[in-house]
Amino acid sequence: QKEVEQNSGPLSVPEGAIASLNCTYSDRGSQSFFWYRQYSGKSPELIMFIYSNGDKEDGRFTAQLNKASQYVSLLIRDSQPSDSATYLCAPRGGSYIPTFGRGTSLIVHP
Amino acid sequence: KAGVTQTPRYLIKTRGQQVTLSCSPISGHRSVSWYQQTPGQGLQFLFEYFSETQRNKGNFPGRFSGRQFSNSRSEMNVSTLELGDSALYLCASSLTDTYEQYFGPGTRLTVT
Numbered sequence: 649q650k651e652v653e654q655n656s657g658p659l660s661v662p663e664g665a666i667a668s669l670n671c672t673y674s675d676r677g678s679q680s681f682f683w684y685r686q687y688s689g690k691s692p693e694l695i696m697f698i699y700s701n702g703d704k705e706d707g708r709f710t711a712q713l714n715k716a717s718q719y720v721s722l723l724i725r726d727s728q729p730s731d732s733a734t735y736l737c738a739p740r741g742g743s744y745i746p747t748f749g750r751g752t753s754l755i756v757h758p
Numbered sequence: 759k760a761g762v763t764q765t766p767r768y769l770i771k772t773r774g775q776q777v778t779l780s781c782s783p784i785s786g787h788r789s790v791s792w793y794q795q796t797p798g799q800g801l802q803f804l805f806e807y808f809s810e811t812q813r814n815k816g817n818f819p820g821r822f823s824g825r826q827f828s829n830s831r832s833e834m835n836v837s838t839l840e841l842g843d844s845a846l847y848l849c850a851s852s853l854t855d856t857y858e859q860y861f862g863p864g865t866r867l868t869v870t
Contacts, residue, residue: 680857691848691861692801736801740857744814746791748801 651675654737654749661756667724669752671737674718679741681713681720686734686751696722727756760785762851762862770868776837779865783830783851789813790832791859792824793848801848807832808854836867844869 653672661667669683680699684692698704698711698720710723720739724731734751763782771777783790792804803816807826824834830851836843846866850859 682857682859684861691846691864694858694860697858745816746793746803746806746814746857746859750800 651747652737652739652749654735654752656750657753658755659752661727661754663727663729663756663758665727665756667727667731667754667756669722669724669735669737669754671720671722671739671749672718673720673737673739675739675747676715676718677741678715678718678739680739681711682738682740683709683711683722684736684738684748685731686736688733692736724754727754729756729758732756762849762860764847764849764862764865766865767863768866768868770870771839772870773839773841775839776835777839777867778833778835779847779849779867781832781834781849781851781862783832783849784860786853787851787860788830788854789852790826790830791850791852792832792834793850794818795846795848795864796844804834839869841869843867 651674683696685695686692696711698713704711708725712721732755734753736751737749765780789808791806794802806814810826821837826832846864848864849862852859
């Protein structure tokens with residue numbers, strides 16, 4: 649079982665829709681969960697982090713965490729073409745070795 | 759506040775050569791981590807430095823090494839380059855006790 653699993657996609661959504669990106673992890677010691685956005689040819693950019701079970705909202709982004717199910721998700725409301733990118737999930741705190749998911753490619757079409 | 763900077767941005771080397779990449783973290787950040795990103799393997803952790811000491815190391819051969827200076831700037835070195843070392847090398851900095859990492863623009867290394 650991979651340590652961090654994400655559907656590679658691409659996930660295609662129409663402009664204005666809600667995009668839902670999912671991530672499961674195997675390390676039960678993980679305490680912090682980070683979402684990075686990476687545009688093609690660019691470096692990852694931190695967009696959200698969550699530490700506690702439940703939801704955390706920041707603008708159009710909502711991170712959801714369920715530690716019992718070892719599941720974290722990122723919702724993007726009112727998706728825009730500029731949201732088209734690869735989204736990387738990164739749980740931290742269990743192992744000292746940072747582990748990133750392979751990322752989900754999101755395409756928002758007009 | 760200035761972001762993480764990396765130099766050079768692009769490099770072309772031949773097999774067997776060595777290369778040194780440089781990273782300057784965000785001001786006040788004392789932890790610097792290095793990653794290799796390839797289409798096949800994704801983002802792979804190389805090592806992390808904090809206060810001039812290597813704190814963690816990923817599963818890479820000894821040809822990959824690094825160091826950190828007293829001003830938190832960091833360098834990584836790859837000796838005896840192989841074709842498979844062609845990748846985007848990313849540096850990320852963070853504050854002392856947080857995992858929130860901020861990435862630099864990366865160095866694109868091509869080995870021919």
